[in-house]
Amino acid sequence: MSEFEDIQRLIRLKRYEQPEEGFTEKFLEQFHQRQRAEMLQKSSLALFMERAGTWWENLLMPKWGMAMAAVAVCAASAWMLSHPAGNAAVPAVTAAPAPAAASEKPFVPKMDLSDLPPERLAEKSKPQQQPLQQDKLMKVPGSPSSLPASNDQGAPTTGKATPAVQSGEQGKLGQ
Amino acid sequence: MEDSSLSADATPIASLNQPAPNSSSAEDRVLVDKAQAGDTRAFDELVRKYTPKLYGLIYNMTSNREDTADLLQDVFAKAYRSIKRFMGKSSFYTWIYSIAVNMTLNFLKKRGRHHKVSLDDVDTGIENDPDFIRVTTSNTGTLREVGIHELQKRLNAAMMKLSEDHRTVVTLYDVQGLQHAEISKVLGVSEGTVRSRLFYAHRLLQTYLEDFVK
Structure with a gap:
């Protein structure tokens, strides 16, 4: 250490360089x-x-x-x-029909009278008995056998047919 | 050389450059805690305490007092911004010294070799310094004949001939009075490296200043 003692003493003097x-x-x-x-x-x-x-x-x-x-x-x-339109249209179709059907004319099936025997044809020709037969057909609205076979569109057919259909069965048809 | 020779110096200037003792580290810790909690006055106390020490470090590495003042501002500004990240793994003075050394070395690399020397005044207390008396009385040659300012110029010129790494260890050890272990922590190198650099630097300085130490 003494080898550099003097030089270290010299360098240490730099401590006296101070700012103002x-x-x-x-x-x-x-x-x-x-x-x-x-x-x-x-x-x-x-x-x-x-x-x-x-x-x-x-x-x-x-x-x-x-x-x-x-x-x-x-x-x-x-x-x-x-999404196809059919899927979306289903609820709209099921919800709409009741009022529209009410305005349609009732479907009256045409009967082929040629197959009937003459005596029955004579009965049919009597005008006073025709409303009774229609009433019989329409009085059982839920029964498939009472509905005409040609009514395959599912549309209601009894909108103005009878007051009973209008009052009592319209709810079922609407469903 | 033992550092106890430094503590024997009774001049107030020399006492500014002594390394921080352990009790000072505890005081620093309190001030750092307060500063981290947002107490700016505590940080001001740290600035007051370390400004003379860091000034001496930077000044002896740059040999320019204007650069020293600017760098010192940068050092404390960086320390202030980073104080909340200081975890206390090392002492505050090691941490702040590391910031100062790194920033000064970066500055010196940017500055290059061409620079203007701007030296501080030498305190008149040097004439009463035991080292100065010893050197002047034991030498029969140049040192007796030159004035203090000439001596200052020669010392600075010799220091500036050293590489930045060598100048740093000489400044920290001989001028600042830090121990090898403390310098090792500040520079982030081994103690062996510190000793090696110091030996080589002293040998170079002896060559540069041989007419003073004969």
Whole structure:
């Protein structure tokens, strides 16, 4: 260690190189000023970033809104195309018929009288007995045997036929 | 050389450059805790305490007092921004010294070789310093003949001839009075590396200043 003792003593003299008196307090004051300046600078920067962000949002919002609306329309269209109309129309058809059927004329089947024997044909030709036969047919509305065979459309046939059908059985037909 | 020779120096300037003792580390810990909790006055106390020490470190590495003041501002600004991340694994003075050394080395790399020397005044207390007296009385040659300012210039010129790494260890050991282990922690190198750099730097300085130490 003594080999470099003299040179170390020389170097150690550099401790006497000192800044001017009061440097520390002056330095601390400058440090505080710098901190305040940095805070102001940071606030300005933050304010600028906020404004830039707002401007960017305002610039992009209408475009994004339109884009989102277009996407929504496309999605709705695709969904409607992917689902057949029949599936969607079923509830509408079942819900609608009752009032429409009420306005239709009752279906009166045409009877082929050629197959009947002459005595029955003579009975049929009597006008006073025809309403009675119709009443018999229509008095049992739920029975399949009482309905005409040609009525295969499922449409109600008794809308104005009789008051009984109109009052008592319309609910069943509507179902 | 033992560092006890440094503590024997009774001048107040020399006492500023002594390494922080353990009791000082405990005080630092209290101030750091307060600063981490947002007490700016506690951080101001740390600035007051370490400004003379760090000034000496940076000044002896840069040989320019304006650069030293600017760098010192940067060091404390960085420390203030990072104080909440200081975990206390090392002492505060090791941490702040590390910041100062790293920032100064980065600055010196950017500055390059061409720079203007701007030296502080030499305190008149140097004439009463035992080392100064010993050197001047034991030498029969140049040192007796040159003035203090000439000596200052020669010392700075010799220091600036060293590489930055060698100048750093000489500054920390000979001027600042840190131990090898403390320098090792500050620089993040082994103690062997510190000793090796120190030996090589002393040998170079002896060559540069041979007319003073004959």
